[in-house]
Amino acid sequence: ENAFPWIEADAGIEFDKWGLPKLNESTLQSTQPKVFFGGDAAFGPKNIIWAAAHGHDAAISIHKMLIGENVEDRPAPGMNIVSQKMGIHEWSYDNAPTIDHRFKVPHRPKAEALKDIMAEVELGFDPKLAFEEARRCLNCDIQTVFEGKLCIECDACVDICPMDCITFTDNGEEKELRTRLMAPAMNPTQDLYIGNDLKTGRVMVKDEDVCLHCGLCAERCPTGAWDMRKYYVEMTQAEHACRKQ
Structure with missing residues (x-):
C-alpha cells in the first residue's frame, strides 16, 4: 500500500511498484498533468535540502502551466563570482588551513x-x-581566479602553496602536462585550472583536486594576479523570473 490511499484509482495518477508516483524528474509533474509531487512523497526518503529544491522546481512548473507555457522549458540558474578582497591582502572570510x-x-x-x-x-x-x-571548512564556494596579464612570474605563489598545486611550465598535451607539475596531478576526472596570457608564453597550471582554497597565493602575490572570489548560484524562482522574455 502506498502513502496515498486517499487518491482515487481513476484520478489519472500512476504509481510505480514501490508505491511512489510516476513523475517527470525535472518538472515533478505526475501522469495527471495538474498534480505535482515533491520531497519524500516524490522519490522516497531524502533530506530537507532536496525537499526545498523540489518545492522550487515544482513552483516553476506550476507557474508555467498556469500561464500556458511548456513546463519542460526550464530556465537556467544565474551564476556570479564576487571578489572577497577587503584590502590589498585582506579577505572577508577565514582562510587559515587546518589539518584537523x-x-x-x-x-x-x-x-x-x-x-x-x-x-x-x-x-x-x-x-x-x-x-x-x-574551522575545517575548505571554503569551497571561494574560487581562486588568476589573471595572467598581471602576473610577473615571480613564483611567490608556487613557493607559499602548502599543497604544491601551482606550477608554471610550458604548455602541452594534458596527459603529459599532468606529469610535469610540482605534484603530479593523477586524477584525470578533475580538470586542471590553466592560466594563459603570461609574458613568457608559459602557462600557470593549478591542480584543483588538492587546492585548499586557503588564499595564500593571493595574499603573497605582489601584483594582484590572484584573487579569491565567492561563487554565487542564483536559482530561478517562480513568477516573472521564469517566464520567457
Missing part, C-alpha cells in the same frame, strides 16, 4: 541511553567543538 580530522559528535553514555528510550543519543557540539569543526 573531523570532530565526532559527543554521544550520551550507553548506560544512560539504554536506560531511557526517550533520551537523545547525540548530544551535539558545544560552542568550542562547533567552532573547531567549522
